Amino acid sequence: MFSRVGLVEALDLRNGNLTLRSRKRLTLGSRTQVRVQLPPGTGKLVTVPIIIESERPLQGGGFLYRAVVDTELPEQLEFHGDDPLLRQGRRVDVNIRARARELPEFRAIVTDYSRGGCQLKLCGPVKRGLRFVLNLDLEGFRLDTLAVPVEVTRVHSADHHECGVRFIPRDAAQERDLQDLANFVEDRAGSGLQKLLNQARLADPAPVAVRPAPAVVAPPVTKAPPSNETLLLPVKARLDGYTRNLTSGSLYVRFVTADEVIHTLEFPACRWLEDGETARCAEVARLRCQTLPAEEEERYGPGQWRQYAFLADEGEVLLELISRHLKA
């Protein structure tokens, strides 16, 4: 297959990621176009814009490149290649928690994984040649943990402690587990957003259990927001007027948008109102919303109270009030 950048051969194409072999060197990070036969063996040549993401020199000349396809390709063009090159020495960035008695603070983070070994980020130094059993905490993989004997082959402790270890599988079954894990991380790393999604799961230092599929999800695990957290909601409308229902205490504020449609907001149980600059300027850019501290309940009554302010473009307060949560 020929292209502007020379002879290239597509080895694998999935989820918009193309792996190709080229005799000519391509520029990392560059956007270019290649002509490739897709799927291989069909004789159909396709010109595809790509962005080169990684490069690996090959023995005997040439380079192996991984690239992102910068267009939408029909799914039927995708194929899973079986070239042995795809399986050799590929290192994948991961973030997997690991444990071992011999490690400082008994723990490490696997930052990079290949078929032969991995790179560990440590809490302290270790010695080259140290052998121990490394326990990998896995999520999403068919095994929850994998306890594999390893040997430290390389140490690095300039500004932080790291080491490289090689796997010493106990038996053929464990060798297969390691290969499967390599396939798993490589496959996941091979798809743009999927990579991010899975890294979010694999890498979360305090991962949550995989959720079942209920129709209703639990509230997010978050810190409680400060009670006076401020929201600035875009409005972009002209204030047309306001009225108050003396029986219910609700304040009704009318706006006109650029399309001359009238919108009315209800501020239930309005307790306080201050008209600042509406006579001078009626163009509202934002609505500032804030929950009043709980202590204000003594003053205004039980329950949550909100302070609202209509702001002009420059931030001037045009109209300010205190009420319950606003309604449409």
Add this chain to the structure above:
Amino acid sequence: MQSQVAQMLFRLAWADGQIKQSEVELISELLEQRGVGLAQRLAWMDQGLSAPPASVAMDAPMSEHDRLECMEALVKVCFADSHPQASELALLGDLAVRWGISANQLEQLRRKQ
């Protein structure tokens, strides 16, 4: 349907425990594009963004078109500031699996941003 989409957007915005102004602006824009009027938009956003939602129905929208449209809006919010949080991505992934949206479709939606 619009209310359900709005609730999901709020839920996603809260996934990392805080609401950023870029998320507020984007959600407002997305709701406006979907035909939600100013008053309704302000009322929903005042409720949904002032505190994390207690629980949100995450049932799949009815048609495939609706699901993809909803997911597109969610992807936009997730990537609102180009630095999606792990918790936001995890929620997006959960929804994609639940709604039968493939990694490939999700990737295409992301590239539209």
